[in-house]
Amino acid sequence: MSDAAHYNFAYLDEQTKRMIRRALLKAVAIPGYQVPFASREMPMPYGWGTGGVQVTASVLGPDDILKVIDQGADDTTNAVSIRKFFERTAGIATTTHTRDATVIQTRHRIPEAPLKEGQILVYQVPIPEPLRFLEPRETETRRQHALEDYGLMHVKLYEDIARHGHIATTYAYPVKVDDRYIMDPSPTPKFDNPKMDMCPALQLFGAGREKRIYALPPYTKVVSLDFEDHPFERTKFDRGCELCGAEGIYLDEVVTDDRGGCMYVCSDTDYCEGRRAAPHAAAPPIREARR
Amino acid sequence: MSTPDAPLLVAEGLSKRYGQRIGCADVSLGIHEGEVVAVVGESGSGKSTLLGLLSTQLLPDAGNVRYRMRSGDERNLFALGEAERRFLLRTDWGFVHQDARLGLRMGVSAGGNVGERLMAVGWRHYGRIRAEAENWLERVEIARERIDDCPSAFSGGMRQRLQIAKNMVTRPRLIFMDEPTGGLDVSVQARLLDLIRSFVGDYGLAAVIVTHDLAVARLLSHRIIVMRHGRVIETGLTDQVLDDPREPYTQLLVASVLQV
Numbered sequence: 001m002s003d004a005a006h007y008n009f010a011y012l013d014e015q016t017k018r019m020i021r022r023a024l025l026k027a028v029a030i031p032g033y034q035v036p037f038a039s040r041e042m043p044m045p046y047g048w049g050t051g052g053v054q055v056t057a058s059v060l061g062p063d064d065i066l067k068v069i070d071q072g073a074d075d076t077t078n079a080v081s082i083r084k085f086f087e088r089t090a091g092i093a094t095t096t097h098t099r100d101a102t103v104i105q106t107r108h109r110i111p112e113a114p115l116k117e118g119q120i121l122v123y124q125v126p127i128p129e130p131l132r133f134l135e136p137r138e139t140e141t142r143r144q145h146a147l148e149d150y151g152l153m154h155v156k157l158y159e160d161i162a163r164h165g166h167i168a169t170t171y172a173y174p175v176k177v178d179d180r181y182i183m184d185p186s187p188t189p190k191f192d193n194p195k196m197d198m199c200p201a202l203q204l205f206g207a208g209r210e211k212r213i214y215a216l217p218p219y220t221k222v223v224s225l226d227f228e229d230h231p232f233e234r235t236k237f238d239r240g241c242e243l244c245g246a247e248g249i250y251l252d253e254v255v256t257d258d259r260g261g262c263m264y265v266c267s268d269t270d271y272c273e274g275r276r277a278a279p280h281a282a283a284p285p286i287r288e289a290r291r
Numbered sequence: 292m293s294t295p296d297a298p299l300l301v302a303e304g305l306s307k308r309y310g311q312r313i314g315c316a317d318v319s320l321g322i323h324e325g326e327v328v329a330v331v332g333e334s335g336s337g338k339s340t341l342l343g344l345l346s347t348q349l350l351p352d353a354g355n356v357r358y359r360m361r362s363g364d365e366r367n368l369f370a371l372g373e374a375e376r377r378f379l380l381r382t383d384w385g386f387v388h389q390d391a392r393l394g395l396r397m398g399v400s401a402g403g404n405v406g407e408r409l410m411a412v413g414w415r416h417y418g419r420i421r422a423e424a425e426n427w428l429e430r431v432e433i434a435r436e437r438i439d440d441c442p443s444a445f446s447g448g449m450r451q452r453l454q455i456a457k458n459m460v461t462r463p464r465l466i467f468m469d470e471p472t473g474g475l476d477v478s479v480q481a482r483l484l485d486l487i488r489s490f491v492g493d494y495g496l497a498a499v500i501v502t503h504d505l506a507v508a509r510l511l512s513h514r515i516i517v518m519r520h521g522r523v524i525e526t527g528l529t530d531q532v533l534d535d536p537r538e539p540y541t542q543l544l545v546a547s548v549l550q551v
Binding site: 134143146147148149150151152154155158159161162163227228229230 | 373374377381396399400402403406407408410411412415416417418420421438439
């Protein structure tokens with residue numbers, strides 16, 4: 001008998017899933033609006049994706065194929081354990097291939113391969129409130145959202161330019177959704193912000209500790225905030241991946257020794273592996289790590 | 292409907308109770324454009340409650356406040372929607388707190404503090420926001436090179452001047468001040484008072500100033516309202532009230548001022 005038989009499908013009980021689905025429906029109906037929900041204790045600590053796991057558990061069906069990434073990688077601790085969690089509790093199929101997955105749970109990245117209609121991207125969110133570090137009162141930030149009173153958000157960007165000469169926020173870069181709500185895109189690098197705009201896949205955000213769910217329905221307008229004279233700029237890398245040679249993608253710095261050596265490789269492991277496996281990729285040979 | 296002589300703000304029968312205690316009872320007053328009204332009285336006399344009511348930060352138990360908007364329409368302030376009220380507060384009005392920490396964001400640079408109101412009304416050009424912030428810092432005598440410093444690194448007097456710049460940047464028509472010179476030494480007070488006086492003169496600003504310092508009232512205000520136990524006991528032209536107080540309590544108040 002498989003482990004899945006010991007659990008209700010996908011761990012959560014049906015009433016809880018129903019409650020979360022209701023929150024999800026509301027979130028989809030009001031893109032970018034943070035819907036409170038009765039977040040449950042999960043068998044993992046806060047900060048390890050309890051919000052994302054609850055959302056994933058609520059949208060999974062027996063035929064779904066799940067992919068889990070952490071910082072773009074399928075083989076990191078968080079990704080491996082969440083994938084195993086759903087293999088055990090839901091008995092569903094899992095994959096590391098972006099194109100084969102129907103549900104992708106992510107921490108901090110959006111896959112490099114374009115997402116398509118029918119796919120669901122579930123984000124793990126630590127702090128859902130984009131105004132939080134400027135305004136500590138929840139009562140006040142809720143009112144600011146309700147009244148579209150968003151001057152404060154630009155104060156943060158102003159401070160960035162005043163201090164660093166440019167908008168130095170590189171992750172959790174605030175966006176305006178559907179010309180209405182300001183949203184924290186979770187701590188994804190700003191490199192990924194443009195992928196959220198008019199994305200064909202459904203994007204769901206779950207914050208377990210903060211008990212909030214929000215969503216971007218397919219093909220929703222998502223604009224990164226900026227100033228007229230300091231427009232939003234996507235992070236650029238002056239090199240390509242040292243494993244597959246890909247350019248224009250997000251790179252991770254991998255330390256290779258204790259003498260300052262490092263190499264830059266695709267943050268998206270599936271994308272990198274796919275390119276190296278494909279005969280037409282013409283990947284350059286792996287070079288000696290630079291010193 | 293309004294004529295140029297009509298008051299900017301009219302309060303009628305304002306009352307506020309805190310349980311059994313009276314915060315302020317049956318206060319009526321009018322403030323005209325360019326007029327500075329001082330509210331004086333001892334601690335607990337209801338000055339701050341009145342200021343809170345006039346500036347819609349407190350809700351009255353009875354009475355109302357009408358205000359002539361920039362459009363010329365007269366509106367009952369307590370019937371305004373939250374969004375309209377906030378818009379009014381950060382464009383047409385200003386509020387200078389005694390404690391600068393209530394009026395400023397202490398972790399945000401001076402430029403960011405001044406620029407916040409501009410960004411709130413839709414300014415999205417960094418260069419222009421910064422130029423306007425520099426301009427206002429200069430007018431309140433804060434050196435340009437301090438623009439990127441946080442108010443936590445400013446002296447008490449500078450913080451108050453920064454608060455004023457932050458409020459003035461949207462060219463308000465009415466400004467509320469709660470003991471703006473409280474806790475400052477006299478020479479710093481004098482500079483601040485000079486500054487407020489010049490803004491009132493230059494921009495035709497109307498102001499309601501709550502103070503227990505009669506010297507501040509004499510220097511700044513055209514009219515004075517004396518409060519005691521939540522009620523207005525005497526009102527009139529500042530010089531008239533201070534030189535020739537009618538009520539025994541006002542006489543006591545005037546007589547209590549230390550002479551140097």
